[in-house]
Structures are given as structure tokens and as C-alpha cells.
Amino acid sequence: MKLTTALTAAVLVLPLAAPAAPKGAAKKAPPTEKQEKVDTYHGTEVKDPYQWLEASTDPKVQQWNDAQNAHTRAMLDKLPGREAIRQRVTELLSWKSPAYYGLKEAGGTLLTMKSQPPKQQAFLVVLSSVDDTSKERVLLDPSAVDPSGHTTIDWFVPTLDGKKVAVSLSKKGTESGDVTVYDVATGKPVSTEVVPKVNGGTAGGSLAWNKDGTGFFYTRYPRGEERPPADRDFFQQVYFHKVGTPTEKDTYALGKDFPRIAMTDLETSEDGQYTSALVANGDGGEYMLYLHGPSGQWTQVSKFEDKVIGSHFGHDGALYLLSRKDAPRGRVLRLPLATPTLDKATVVVPEGEATILGVYPTKTRVYLVEQLGGPSQLRMVDLKGQALGLVPTLPVSSVGGLVSLDGDDVLFGNGSFVQPSAWYRYSAKDNKAAKTALARTSPLDMSDVEVVRAEATSKDGTKVPLTILKKKGTKLNGNNPALLTGYGGFNISISPGFSPLVGLWLEQGGVYAVANLRGGSEFGEKWHAEGSLTKKQNVFDDFYACAKLLVDQKYTQPKKLAIQGGSNGGLLMGAAVTQHPEMYGAVVARVGIYDMLRVELTPNGQFNITEYGTVKDPEQFKALHAYSPLHNVKDGTKYPSVLFTSGANDPRVDPFHSRKMVARMQEATTSKNPILLRANAETGHGAGTPLNARIEEEVDVYSFVFNSLGMKYQPPAKKLSAPAPQ
Structure with a gap:
């Protein structure tokens, strides 16, 4: 979950520029000493x-x-x-029409980040419906935690049943995020323990719950005197935390042999039986993949040279992989979880003209976020890779944030240069995309x-x-x-x-x-x-x-x-x-x-x-x-x-x-x-x-x-x- 070096849309999309000196202003800059x-x-x-x-x-x-x-x-x-x-x-920038992002569904519960001026920071809300926001409920508002407006939610991860949610909070732009677990129904912390610095500005941070929501795997930076000060933003490893116990008792899971500049992203399968760990070698685009299954052991699925750059659990007992091995624009592999070795993987989607950015399997199909020169599109294939066409989207637009609903229906975000981003519900049966109430208006x-x-x-x-x-x-x-x-x-x-x-x-x-x-x-x-x-x-x-x-x-x-x-x-x-x-x-x-x-x-x-x-x-x-x-x-x-x-x-x-x-x-x-x-x-x-x-x-x-x-x-x-x- 490392934020991109590009950072946020605020930095990337907002226009900027510079000045010729105003008349009458002091033009001479302060002198700067030069040292040999x-x-x-x-x-x-x-x-x-x-x-x-x-x-x-x-x-x-x-x-x-x-x-x-x-x-x-x-x-x-x-x-x-x-x-x-x-x-x-x-x-x-103070336009009061809200923006919703980071939407997640768990156990029939929808959680999302909401940004709405004059609030200084985005806050976490629970939705009863994407078509009616009148009954939404604020779960966690950083402004209530810190009235100064300098505390922010880095990310959140709900349990599979949607009853609890782990939230990373950081202060003053440091991105050094500590995790607290909240009860979704009450908005209160489940227990007093806080897991320190799960997120950081160097290697990011991530978390994946176990099946019954009693604990989670998380990214852990060195603590205390475990490493010298110069190493404390490095050597990220994966540990397991049991909710309700002191974090000092957390157990090591994975990562002692990872590179110094490893960055790990964790994901839990739909049934909670498996956890994946996608490990990046710094920022250059190399990844290796590990899998934790019912045996309780971690297995390495791919190495850096295998060029598997992404993965997502399917609903059919398989892990869908995005690979760039002999395919610079990407191809999709299906890997049976029962035999998780690359030699058992089969090609579902071969390399095509478009660059594949994301793979999202649903019950009987796979959605592909694809890019051609900047704008993106949402393409569909069945589980055997047969083409099912494109999801209707705005012209010259961006697609992202897919959320799987019942069957093959999905929610997705779509916006363009001239239309604010909105969440759409796509009906696989009707082949129609309808805008939901989670849509920002333009000022x-x-x-x-x-x-x-x-x-x-x-x-x-x-x-x-x-x-x-x-x-x-x-x-x-x-x-x-x-x-x-x-x-x-x-x-x-x-x-x-x-x-x-x-x-x-x-x-x-x-x-x-x-x-x-x-x-x-x-x-x-x-x-x-x-x-x-x-x-x-x-x-x-x-x-x-x-x-x-x-x-x-x-x-x-x-x-x-x-x-x-x-x-x-x-x-x-x-x-x-x-x-x-x-x-x-x-x-x-x-x-x-x-x-x-x-x-x-x-x-x-x-x-x-x-x-x-x-x-x-x-x-x-x-x-x-x-x-x-x-x-x-x-x-x-x-x-x-x-x-x-x-x-x-x-x-x-x-x-x-x-x-x-x-x-x-x-x-x-x-x-x-x-x-x-x-x-x-x-x-x-x-x-x-x-x-x-x-x-x-x-x-x-x-x-x-x-x-x-x-x-x-x-x-x-x-x-x-x-x-x-x-």
C-alpha cells in the first residue's frame, strides 16, 4: 500500500507554474554561503x-x-x-459536493473514505447503499481524533465479515501509520492496543485479516533497538497480530531473507483460507509472490525474474496472476491454489495491444483494467479467456477501484478530465453501467x-x-x-x-x-x-x-x-x-x-x-x-x-x-x-x-x-x- 511516488491526484493533476517579479517587490534573494x-x-x-x-x-x-x-x-x-x-x-477547493474513494465491501457492509469540505481530512464512513447516501454513518473522523487537522487515515482493511476494521493513522504528512482496530457497529476501538508503524513513507504498509477476524498479518518495520537508527525505515517483514493481545507478543511470519528495500502488499482470499504477499524490490517494478494456505506455511510462488507483478484471488479456487514474462504489456495466468507452482499456471489472457494494469476475477468472468497511452478501459473475459466485450465508460477516462458484488456485477470508479469521478454499478446481465449516488458534482x-x-x-x-x-x-x-x-x-x-x-x-x-x-x-x-x-x-x-x-x-x-x-x-x-x-x-x-x-x-x-x-x-x-x-x-x-x-x-x-x-x-x-x-x-x-x-x-x-x-x-x-x- 505504498503511495506512489507520484503521490496523489492532487499533486499529479493540479496545474501549477511560476512568477516574474512583481513591481516594487524586493527582488534580491538572501545570500547563500558556499563551502569548499x-x-x-x-x-x-x-x-x-x-x-x-x-x-x-x-x-x-x-x-x-x-x-x-x-x-x-x-x-x-x-x-x-x-x-x-x-x-x-x-x-x-471548498466545494461541498463529497468525493468517495477506497470503497470496500465485506460481509454485506460497504465502507468508504469520504472527502467533504470544510473537513480538513477525509473520513471513514459506512454505507447502507450506493444509491442512497442519506443513511451513511461516520465510523472514524480524524478531525475528531486530532482537531488540528494534521492526522490522516492512510488506509483501512475490514474483516471478511465486515464487523471490524483495521485503520492506519499518521500525522503531519509523515506517513508513519499506527494501526487501531475499530468495531464497525459502534465506531469504538475493539481493544486498547495499537500496532505501531505498520505504514511508512519508504516501504508503505499493508494488512490482511485471517478468516474469523481474530487476527491479521501486517507489515512490520524494525522496532526499538532491533536495528541501528539508519536501518529503521528498511527491512520490512510480515508479522501476525492477535487482536486483544500486546503487540510485543506478535509472531514473525515472513521476510527475514527479503531485500533491505522490500515492500510487501498483503491480501486475503474470499474464503479466508489463503493470504498472498506480493513483495517489491524497491520502486523499480520487480516482484516476488508468496502464498500462505491451510497448512500454515508460506510458499514462494514466484521470484523477481518470473516477472509476476500482480495477483488477485478468484472465486474458483485459483489465484489470477498478472505476468510480464515474455509479455511487456502483460498477460493473465490462472494458478490453482491446490498446486501453487508456476509450472501449473495456464494462460487465460495472452498479451494484447493494451497494457493490463489490473486483474479482477468475479464468479464467472475476469475484469481487466487496461491502458492505452494514458486513458484506461474495462474489458471482460470469461474464466477461459473468451472475450465478453468492454464495460461502457466515459470517453478519454480513467477506470479503477473495482469492487465485486453478487455474481458478476461490480462497482467501479470512472472519471475524466471534464467529469468528476463517480462510482458506477455494472450489471453483467444487462450489460449496463449506472451511475450511483457516490458521484461528485463539478463546481x-x-x-x-x-x-x-x-x-x-x-x-x-x-x-x-x-x-x-x-x-x-x-x-x-x-x-x-x-x-x-x-x-x-x-x-x-x-x-x-x-x-x-x-x-x-x-x-x-x-x-x-x-x-x-x-x-x-x-x-x-x-x-x-x-x-x-x-x-x-x-x-x-x-x-x-x-x-x-x-x-x-x-x-x-x-x-x-x-x-x-x-x-x-x-x-x-x-x-x-x-x-x-x-x-x-x-x-x-x-x-x-x-x-x-x-x-x-x-x-x-x-x-x-x-x-x-x-x-x-x-x-x-x-x-x-x-x-x-x-x-x-x-x-x-x-x-x-x-x-x-x-x-x-x-x-x-x-x-x-x-x-x-x-x-x-x-x-x-x-x-x-x-x-x-x-x-x-x-x-x-x-x-x-x-x-x-x-x-x-x-x-x-x-x-x-x-x-x-x-x-x-x-x-x-x-x-x-x-x-x-x-
């Missing part, structure tokens, strides 16, 4: 004068950080139109938005999908402000998703574009591999090709083109602005990685080695050094306006990356455009950020973007009426 420091890699000397900024707890670093934040506030708080932008951003009218699917040609000739959103009738004269985003890594795709802030951008006459770059999952493992390790430069070439298409086809021009990205997408922003500074008018880089030579010295950076590579390998060092944003900032360059954001509690990307990059760019640039750092002391990588903090960040981002591109905010002529309270 040289590291040598394979005979190559690399100067690192800002390495001292890595020490987050050093009072000198904190003083520097505070000075940068004060400089940023002096710039952003005086931007023209800021209060009007604040009003609109607040209005859009603005997107009916006049056109979704254009285009292809850019990268440096090596590869065709790169690009989705462009614009108002109908937008003139392609090169004068439109445009906002381009991308990610390109970790087998993650930016799929179509609704963002009210994209709506804000469009209602101001902007063009919004999403690039589906190599490194993602858009076209299977080959597409991913061509954007990872020593081939990472392909990602940046792909992004530049997409930016160039927007300019060449006169959607915009460089000085009116803003780009944004977060996490691995923040790295993309760093590479984009250092490789082609002339191409962009503004850059917003959120929680990004910029020093590729020292990222692996951080805990989560070691999990990233299987995706990025390591400086210990000569060829990988050469590739990392060639594109590392920090090491490619050039003195005397006229850089565009750049806004860097970071969270002090970020467990995935150390804030030192942003500090070092800001210091180096401020030193090097010869333009009057600001290089700003927005460092938040109360947040992390994005997960668990309270609503008010999100609003504050987006107000800063959009004020920055509008000013950078010379845009004047215009209040929208047409507003929708507020939704009825729920």
Missing part, C-alpha cells in the same frame, strides 16, 4: 558547495530556510490579483471544454501521447497561456482525472496539457524501461517534444508556457528548466529530486535505486551526472521564474533537494525572474495535507503563474449553484 566540498566518483571530481544545506536540523540551515521563506512571502503576498485568486481557489461548467489527443515526436522518433484541454473556439495564434504537466517514471501514468483548478485555468483562457512520457505504464514494461536507469534522458526529451508541439502548433509561445510537476515530476521540472531554460515562462517544481548523485543517501532514495540507478555503478553514475538538475545549472543563464515547494516531514524526498537547487539557481541566473522556495514546516510529500494548507499552496502557485505569464485574473462570468449538503 568535492566528492569523487569513478575518478570524476564533483564540486558540492551547498552540501551543508543537507543538514535539516542545523540551526544555520534553519535560519537560511526561514530567510528564503520570508523572501518568498515578500514576493508572493504582493502579487496583483492575489485576493481574487484566493477567493476563486477557496471556492473551488464549474466544463461543457465547453474540448479534449484533444495528440502525439509529439521525441528526439529518437518515439511518438509521445499528449492530451490538450482548451475551451471550444480557442484561437491557435500562439498567444494563449498554457500549462503543461508530466511525470515519466516508476511505471506510473498520469491518467485522466478531474481537477477544479484545471477548470480555473481554462476559464481564464488557458490551455492545459498532460504529457504521457516514457518511464510510465502507458505502453507496458518496455515503455517503462525506456525511461528508467541509464535511459532516463528519454523522459526529458519526450517532455521537451511535447512543449515544442504546443509552441509549433501555436497553442502558446515560450514566454506564455508554464510547466509543473511533483516528486519524480519535480525532477522532470528540474531537468526541463536546466536543459531548455529558453522554452518556458514559468516552472513550478513540487517536492522534487534535484541532486541525483546524493539521493540514494536518503532512506527512500535507496528504494529509488532500482528505478534511477546508483552512483556506485560507473555507467549509471555517468547517466545520473549527465542529467542531474543540480549539476546542470549553468552560470550566466537567464532562467525563467521558478517556484520550488517542499515539506519538512516528507518521507519520500528529502527537502534538502529543494534547498540546494534554489541556492544554486539563485547564484547562477542572470535574469530578474525570481527563484523561490516555499518550504512548509507542517506537511510532507502531499499525503495528509490539510485542506486549508492545500488552499494556501494553490493560491501561491496560481498567483505566481498568473504574474509570471503576464495574466490578469478575470472573475468568471458564470458560476454554478452550490450543491445540496450531504
Whole structure:
């Protein structure tokens, strides 16, 4: 259950950008001391004068950080139109129509996460029906646990009978989640014990109940003095906890021989007889699979080289496997639980044109979530693999979150760039998908938005999908402000998703574009591999090709083109602005990685080695050094306006990356455009950020973007009426 490095839709889909300095504002950034420091890699000397900024707890670093934040506030708080932008951003992000996600069914009970402003965090509710939300009941509200709004629910897992639910709670964006078991009927804790740090920002966390709900397998990080401090975010193992007993008495189950950077996802079969453990080797996409059965023993089903990347229990005594062995876009295998060895597996669905992302067996059929270049579809086959057609879904949309109902009926989430996500019930008998009451309304009218699917040609000739959103009738004269985003890594795709802030951008006459770059999952493992390790430069070439298409086809021009990205997408922003500074008018880089030579010295950076590579390998060092944003900032360059954001509690990307990059760019640039750092002391990588903090960040981002591109905010002529309270 590790959150993707891309993080949340909030980071991936929300548009961002950067500012040209406002008139009359203090333009000079605080000075940064340089210290003589040289590291040598394979005979190559690399100067690192800002390495001292890595020490987050050093009072000198904190003083520097505070000075940068004060400089940023002096710039952003005086931007023209800021209060009007604040009003609109607040209005859009505080829209009271609720969003439901993470829906699960257990023993006839439906549980789901619900997000509804003005609540600062999402909360857990029990539903009596997906067609009537009037009788829903709040099971656990983090705001009641912590009125400050800084505690969040990481995930929840109900027992098979739906009577109890295990919930992971973490604070201030740390993702360090402790598990408490609650009674579903009363919402009260079942017992006093809390299982500590089942979830973490490095290896994530997971949990699977036994058949009768008396205990569960869970992911356990080292405790106390079991390991030295440097190892306590690693060596995740699987233990068993019996409800009502002290967690100190939990018993070891699996994982002593796992890699240091193992990440495990656990699942229980429908009848509770089996538990699976899918173990990842860091973030690079390698997995091995273990199975626990009635014998009480764990059996290894697959190794990393077998390329089984996913599994799901069927209703027919089988485990359905998603394999990429000799099938880069995936194929589905059926493995009888009675003989769980790969040589007994049979091919149910061979590799096809689409990339298979998920496999969901029901009573007599298998549902497949498939992707082609970004958008996804829901395809069906019977248990022998015979085609049964596609489930009706929105055009250019995303599908996910399948929940099995009676027989072959399912619930699934579906949303697009122009329609908020909703839950649909698909009737296998009628071949119809009906929208349920779990559907969010839009706070603005997107009916006049056109979704254009285009292809850019990268440096090596590869065709790169690009989705462009614009108002109908937008003139392609090169004068439109445009906002381009991308990610390109970790087998993650930016799929179509609704963002009210994209709506804000469009209602101001902007063009919004999403690039589906190599490194993602858009076209299977080959597409991913061509954007990872020593081939990472392909990602940046792909992004530049997409930016160039927007300019060449006169959607915009460089000085009116803003780009944004977060996490691995923040790295993309760093590479984009250092490789082609002339191409962009503004850059917003959120929680990004910029020093590729020292990222692996951080805990989560070691999990990233299987995706990025390591400086210990000569060829990988050469590739990392060639594109590392920090090491490619050039003195005397006229850089565009750049806004860097970071969270002090970020467990995935150390804030030192942003500090070092800001210091180096401020030193090097010869333009009057600001290089700003927005460092938040109360947040992390994005997960668990309270609503008010999100609003504050987006107000800063959009004020920055509008000013950078010379845009004047215009209040929208047409507003929708507020939704009825729920």
C-alpha cells in the first residue's frame, strides 16, 4: 500500500507554474554561503558547495530556510490579483459536493473514505447503499481524533465479515501509520492496543485479516533497538497480530531473507483460507509472490525474474496472476491454489495491444483494467479467456477501484478530465453501467471544454501521447497561456482525472496539457524501461517534444508556457528548466529530486535505486551526472521564474533537494525572474495535507503563474449553484 511516488491526484493533476517579479517587490534573494566540498566518483571530481544545506536540523540551515521563506512571502503576498485568486481557489477547493474513494465491501457492509469540505481530512464512513447516501454513518473522523487537522487515515482493511476494521493513522504528512482496530457497529476501538508503524513513507504498509477476524498479518518495520537508527525505515517483514493481545507478543511470519528495500502488499482470499504477499524490490517494478494456505506455511510462488507483478484471488479456487514474462504489456495466468507452482499456471489472457494494469476475477468472468497511452478501459473475459466485450465508460477516462458484488456485477470508479469521478454499478446481465449516488458534482461548467489527443515526436522518433484541454473556439495564434504537466517514471501514468483548478485555468483562457512520457505504464514494461536507469534522458526529451508541439502548433509561445510537476515530476521540472531554460515562462517544481548523485543517501532514495540507478555503478553514475538538475545549472543563464515547494516531514524526498537547487539557481541566473522556495514546516510529500494548507499552496502557485505569464485574473462570468449538503 505504498503511495506512489507520484503521490496523489492532487499533486499529479493540479496545474501549477511560476512568477516574474512583481513591481516594487524586493527582488534580491538572501545570500547563500558556499563551502569548499568535492566528492569523487569513478575518478570524476564533483564540486558540492551547498552540501551543508543537507543538514535539516542545523540551526544555520534553519535560519537560511526561514530567510528564503520570508523572501518568498515578500514576493508572493504582493502579487496583483492575489485576493481574487484566493477567493476563486477557496471556492473551488471548498466545494461541498463529497468525493468517495477506497470503497470496500465485506460481509454485506460497504465502507468508504469520504472527502467533504470544510473537513480538513477525509473520513471513514459506512454505507447502507450506493444509491442512497442519506443513511451513511461516520465510523472514524480524524478531525475528531486530532482537531488540528494534521492526522490522516492512510488506509483501512475490514474483516471478511465486515464487523471490524483495521485503520492506519499518521500525522503531519509523515506517513508513519499506527494501526487501531475499530468495531464497525459502534465506531469504538475493539481493544486498547495499537500496532505501531505498520505504514511508512519508504516501504508503505499493508494488512490482511485471517478468516474469523481474530487476527491479521501486517507489515512490520524494525522496532526499538532491533536495528541501528539508519536501518529503521528498511527491512520490512510480515508479522501476525492477535487482536486483544500486546503487540510485543506478535509472531514473525515472513521476510527475514527479503531485500533491505522490500515492500510487501498483503491480501486475503474470499474464503479466508489463503493470504498472498506480493513483495517489491524497491520502486523499480520487480516482484516476488508468496502464498500462505491451510497448512500454515508460506510458499514462494514466484521470484523477481518470473516477472509476476500482480495477483488477485478468484472465486474458483485459483489465484489470477498478472505476468510480464515474455509479455511487456502483460498477460493473465490462472494458478490453482491446490498446486501453487508456476509450472501449473495456464494462460487465460495472452498479451494484447493494451497494457493490463489490473486483474479482477468475479464468479464467472475476469475484469481487466487496461491502458492505452494514458486513458484506461474495462474489458471482460470469461474464466477461459473468451472475450465478453468492454464495460461502457466515459470517453478519454480513467477506470479503477473495482469492487465485486453478487455474481458478476461490480462497482467501479470512472472519471475524466471534464467529469468528476463517480462510482458506477455494472450489471453483467444487462450489460449496463449506472451511475450511483457516490458521484461528485463539478463546481464549474466544463461543457465547453474540448479534449484533444495528440502525439509529439521525441528526439529518437518515439511518438509521445499528449492530451490538450482548451475551451471550444480557442484561437491557435500562439498567444494563449498554457500549462503543461508530466511525470515519466516508476511505471506510473498520469491518467485522466478531474481537477477544479484545471477548470480555473481554462476559464481564464488557458490551455492545459498532460504529457504521457516514457518511464510510465502507458505502453507496458518496455515503455517503462525506456525511461528508467541509464535511459532516463528519454523522459526529458519526450517532455521537451511535447512543449515544442504546443509552441509549433501555436497553442502558446515560450514566454506564455508554464510547466509543473511533483516528486519524480519535480525532477522532470528540474531537468526541463536546466536543459531548455529558453522554452518556458514559468516552472513550478513540487517536492522534487534535484541532486541525483546524493539521493540514494536518503532512506527512500535507496528504494529509488532500482528505478534511477546508483552512483556506485560507473555507467549509471555517468547517466545520473549527465542529467542531474543540480549539476546542470549553468552560470550566466537567464532562467525563467521558478517556484520550488517542499515539506519538512516528507518521507519520500528529502527537502534538502529543494534547498540546494534554489541556492544554486539563485547564484547562477542572470535574469530578474525570481527563484523561490516555499518550504512548509507542517506537511510532507502531499499525503495528509490539510485542506486549508492545500488552499494556501494553490493560491501561491496560481498567483505566481498568473504574474509570471503576464495574466490578469478575470472573475468568471458564470458560476454554478452550490450543491445540496450531504
